[in-house]
Amino acid sequence: MPKKRQKSLEFRASQVGKCPVLLALEKMNADMEPVPLIVQRIMEEGSKREDDVVAWLETKIDSVDSRQQETLWPLGSYTITGHIDGVALVTSDDQLEDSEGEPILPGSYLLEIKVLGEQRRQILREKGLAGFPQYRMQLASYWAGLNQGDPDSGLECLEPGLLPGALYVVQEWSNPDRIEVRQFSREYMDKMVFCVADELMSRLAEVEYMLRGDGWDEKYQDPGPLGCGDCPARYQCFPELRPEKVPSGDNLFNTLEEYRQAHAVEKAAASQKKACQALFQTVMEERGTAKLLLADESVSLSEQTRTNLSYAKLPADLQRMVTPYVTESNFTQVRVNLRKGGLS
Numbered sequence: 001m002p003k004k005r006q007k008s009l010e011f012r013a014s015q016v017g018k019c020p021v022l023l024a025l026e027k028m029n030a031d032m033e034p035v036p037l038i039v040q041r042i043m044e045e046g047s048k049r050e051d052d053v054v055a056w057l058e059t060k061i062d063s064v065d066s067r068q069q070e071t072l073w074p075l076g077s078y079t080i081t082g083h084i085d086g087v088a089l090v091t092s093d094d095q096l097e098d099s100e101g102e103p104i105l106p107g108s109y110l111l112e113i114k115v116l117g118e119q120r121r122q123i124l125r126e127k128g129l130a131g132f133p134q135y136r137m138q139l140a141s142y143w144a145g146l147n148q149g150d151p152d153s154g155l156e157c158l159e160p161g162l163l164p165g166a167l168y169v170v171q172e173w174s175n176p177d178r179i180e181v182r183q184f185s186r187e188y189m190d191k192m193v194f195c196v197a198d199e200l201m202s203r204l205a206e207v208e209y210m211l212r213g214d215g216w217d218e219k220y221q222d223p224g225p226l227g228c229g230d231c232p233a234r235y236q237c238f239p240e241l242r243p244e245k246v247p248s249g250d251n252l253f254n255t256l257e258e259y260r261q262a263h264a265v266e267k268a269a270a271s272q273k274k275a276c277q278a279l280f281q282t283v284m285e286e287r288g289t290a291k292l293l294l295a296d297e298s299v300s301l302s303e304q305t306r307t308n309l310s311y312a313k314l315p316a317d318l319q320r321m322v323t324p325y326v327t328e329s330n331f332t333q334v335r336v337n338l339r340k341g342g343l344s
């Protein structure tokens, strides 16, 4: 007869490293901002890319199994659940290497896939998972969940001896062909779990204090390297930044419409000015003149050079430093001198 599990606070491995205030507010079902459409699209694209990375891996190793297998890590009075990206089975016939050129030895590895932009890949290269505390807690939670699996949970539990370590496979967001594999040994992963367990226990205790107390407390705010900008709880934490929703029918909508029209006129005028300048330039080049007089107004052509960096006001030593990055390009300026002071 299975033992009855004592009800504990449950967190997702992919979320557990987030700001404790956010975790508490989520548990309280606080009013949150919806995930922006662009972030939703990125997430959808990320899961499609995961399939591509698995397909790539399967051209190099025997197979990827146990995709989305559930994990469960009972951590003190908390439970951390998750779904792993898979288990990578490497055989002695396979020739997969990690990003350092070291071979991946045969065995079944916990597999974690990430699709990261260049900036994040750079952080990963320089600092490893220490640069991404949230990812580190996620991976440690999967590892602990797979290895310690709760016999009463009914989840399939992999034999610890079967896992020589974890593979962290990173695909570059803007260049899907660029995929690098990092391997973490069993010893490294066990040590990671040991360190993360303490860290998580104190973070989750903070969440628990907030849930038991009067609500969230700003002293537990820990936005992490990504800051609060996209956090769904940003207006809970910073109500002064919450935008005021203007009701439909308000006069401000008329002002907005006027602005929209002015903007359209401005765009059309700019495009019209460019067309006139181009015509003046063509005619003047055909006639071989650099200046036209039209009554007391004039049009002139002059050769100009522009640089991609405006560095004229920099101190001399800084100018020398940026000089290699400055490029120059030539262009012809068409100057129309209008009578009432309008120069363009």
Ligand code: SF4
Binding pocket: 019, 020, 021, 022, 221, 222, 223, 224, 227, 228, 231, 232, 233, 234, 235, 237
């Ligand atoms: S807005 Fe910032 S401080 Fe508040 S919950 Fe989100 S990440 Fe934490």
